[in-house]
Amino acid sequence: MTVTADSARDYSLTGVDTERAKAEGLANADWYHTDVPRKVMKELMQRRDGPAIRDTALWFALLGLTAWGGVAFWGSWSCVPFWFAYGVLYGSACDSRWHECGHGTAFRTQWMNDLVYHIASFQVVRNPVSWRWSHARHHTDTIIVGRDPEIACMRPPNVVKLLAAYAGVYGMWESLVGLVKNALGQLTDGEKDYIPQTEWAKAILAARLHMAVYAATLVAAVAWQSWIPLMLIGGPRIYGAWHMIMTGLIQHCGLAENVTDHRLNSRTVYMNPVSRWLYWNMNYHVEHHMFPMVPYHALPRLHEVLKHDLPVPNSSIWDAYREAIPAVLRQARDLNYAVRKPLPPTARPYQEGATNG
C-alpha cells in the first residue's frame, strides 16, 4: 500500500498532494480488476430500458402521490408521513438517479438517461455539467488525495461536519454556494482542473437555469405566504437527504486512501430492498468501481461473479457503520489508519503500489 506522509492532507486538486500523487504514479493509474471472461462481462454490460423505465415510473408516481398527500393534509399531523416519504424520494433517491444516468448506464436509450440526469441533478443541487466531470475524475482516481474531488471522509475527520451532513443543511449550503458561484460565472480552481475549458460556459449556463428555478420557488413562497413551494422544491434536499448521506458515507469512509485496488478503498454492503431501490444497487460499490459500465440492475449478478475475489461484504448498513465509525475516529489520531479486510482464499492478493496507465 502506498502511504501518504503522516501529516495533514491537502485535499485540494492543485496542492502538494496533487503533485505527490502524480509523482508516485497514483494519478490515472492502472487499477486492479478481477478477471472476468469477456462473454460474461459483455452480457453483464448489456443495456436495457425496461428496468429503469419501471423504476422511474414508480419513482415519479410515488413523488406525485406523496406530494399530493403532503399538500392535501398540510396543517395537520397527517401530512408528516407524506412529507417524510416525499423528502426521501426527492432528496435521497435523486442521488442514485443522478449517478446512474450520469454514467449513461441506467437506460439503453440515451435521451432517457440525459432527461433523468438533468432532473436528478436539479433535485440533488449539483451542477449537471461540472459534476459529470467531477465524477469522471472520482472514477479515474478514486480516493487519491489531491486528485479525487469527491472524498467525503477527509483526514483528520471533521466529525461535526459528518454528523451535520445528516441534517442536510451543510450539504445544501455547500451545494448552493457552488451553484451561485457558477451562476456568477466563477469556477473554482478544482473545477477548472477537472472540467475541460470547452465545457465551462455550459456549466455556468446550467447553474443559472437551476438558480432561476430556485428564485421562482422563493418568489412563489413569498407571494403565496406559504412554505409549500419550498417543501416541494429544494427543501427535500435538506429534510430528505438523510438516506443519501447514510448510504453514501459508507461507500469509502474508514477505508484506504492512495491505493489502486478498489477492494481496499470501497465497501460493498448488503442492504434491505427499500434502501437498495432508493440507492439503485450502489451498495455493490466495489463492483461498481471495478466495472462502472455494468448497469445498476445487473450489479447483483456482477457481485455473484466477483465475490470469490472480494472481501466479505458488510452484512447490513448497521454493520458497515460499526466498522466505519471506529475507523474514522481512529483516523483522528492516526492519519494513516485504514480498515484492511481479509480476502477469501480464492481471491488474488491486494494490488500494492501503483503504476501509471
Added chain:
Amino acid sequence: MAEWTRVCPVDDIDPEDVIRFDHAGRTYAVYRAEDGTAFATDGLCTHENVHLADGLVMGDQIECPKHNGRFNIKTGQALRAPVCINLKTWPARVVDGHIEIEV
C-alpha cells in the same frame, strides 16, 4: 508506408464486439459489426489511457469501460462526455475469412 496487416480470423470476434490488437508498438481496437463488417480505431480512449477493447459495442458505438464515454466506430466521432476528442480510425476489411487493417 501503410500496409494491410492480418489481425485474426473473423470468427475470433463475436458480432457486435471488439478485440485489442497490438502491432508495431501501437494498440488498436478492431471491431466486428453485427452485419460482419470490420472496423478499426486507435485502441486507447482519447479521454484517458483506457483500452476500448474492454468496453461495450452497441450498434455503431463503442463505450469506454472506465468513464462510459462513447465513440462512433465508423467515424471515430466523440459522442458522449467525458470524451471530447475524436478517435483515429483505420481502414479495415475482411479477406479470406480474416480481418485486416491498413496501418
